[in-house]
Amino acid sequence: MNEEVVNGNRQAGVRTSNGPGFGESRADHGVRLARVERRPRVHLRFIGYGIVASGLPASCLPESRGDEPHALEWTTSRGDVTEARGSWAKEDRDGLTVGWGGYARYHFRTQRPYSVQAVAHSASDEELFFCFLLSAVPLALPLFDLEPLHGSGVLCRGGAILLLGSPRAGKSSLASALERRGYGLLTDDACAVDAVGQIWPGPPLIASTGPVVDSQEVGRFAGKKVRRVSGHRSEPLPIAGTLVLAPAHRSALGIRGAARQEVFTALLAHVRAPAVLRDRRRALQLGVVARLGRGNVGILSYAPGRHSVEETADVISNWTAREVR
DSSP states (O other), rough: OEEEEETTTEEEEEOOHHHHHHSGGGGGGSSOOOOOOOOOTOOOEEETEEEEEEEEOTSSSSBSSOSSSSEEEEEEEOOOOOSSSSSEEEETTTTTEEEETOOOOEEOSSSSOOOOEEEEEEOHHHHHHHHHIIHHHHHHHHTTEEEEEEEEEETTEEEEEEEETTTSSHHHHHHHHHHHOOOOOEESEEEEETTTTTEEEOOOOEEEESOGGGGGEEEETTEEEEEETTTOOOSEEEEEEEEEEEETTTSSSEEEEEOHHHHHHHHHHTTTTTTTHHHHHHHHHHHHHHHHHHHHHEEEEBBBTTHHHHHHHHHHHHHHHHHHO
16 A cells, blocks of 8 residues: 655555545636535534534534535544554545544545544544644645645735745744734635635634633644634635745845746645645646746745744735735
8 A cells, every 4th residue: 555644644545536526616616606505504614715514513613604615514423543643644435534543533525415524532522623623624625626735824905925834934923923913814824725826714713822812712722722813704815925935044034036947846845735635636736836836926035043023024014015916
């Protein structure tokens, strides 16, 4: 069996195929998407990326607006989750299963009725929900016709700005600093881009290591405080620019335009969990990277420890004011 890597952990991979997905293809729609069929009187909660789900235990999520393109049914149980150590993902004809050994497993069913079946091993009910929202769903995004990039997204007057970078590059900290400067926070850790180059905002909750106002905190997950996102948007938005974070100890602080020959490689390097659903997402992935590469792409250089988050956020803010129309 092939070896794949999911978030840095080695796991048993499965060959993928261009099988069925959830609902209507996003590529066939503009900002207004086709509505999906729903059972009457089902209580739907918005979980991000244009997805709603019924049966969720969390009242901290907003209710559905009624025009999201994908709807899931959520069910839970307790059981043994010891198929593999670390994190893993496995695709089959029925959908995708992602899990964390000894903790939890999630199966996304891609045939009607569309659903996600969550199995808790050692995870509490709260952890099971937060892990689904913040960790499992981003891995399954290609099933929803979205290509996930490793980064945070903020909103300025001209559109969305993607902050792409490797783990611990400072994406979340910079996004939070920009949020304090009046930018809207669209997503943290996973930028979901569709075939026409729009970003679909992520969950209305994020896990933060920084200070959190008590009224915004809704729980804890992975040693972080989970908080609400103020003024959260749910509709897809145009992307006005992309910044690739390039931290280095001797770097000067600044942003330069990416050279044409480096754009494709720089963007492709920040595809999130590239081994998951690799064959299914290949065409969408290359199309998204090519589309972003034709836009405004900059390389953000800074030296961690020497340049503060606030200084770096100021440079980004000045760049958006100058470059984004």
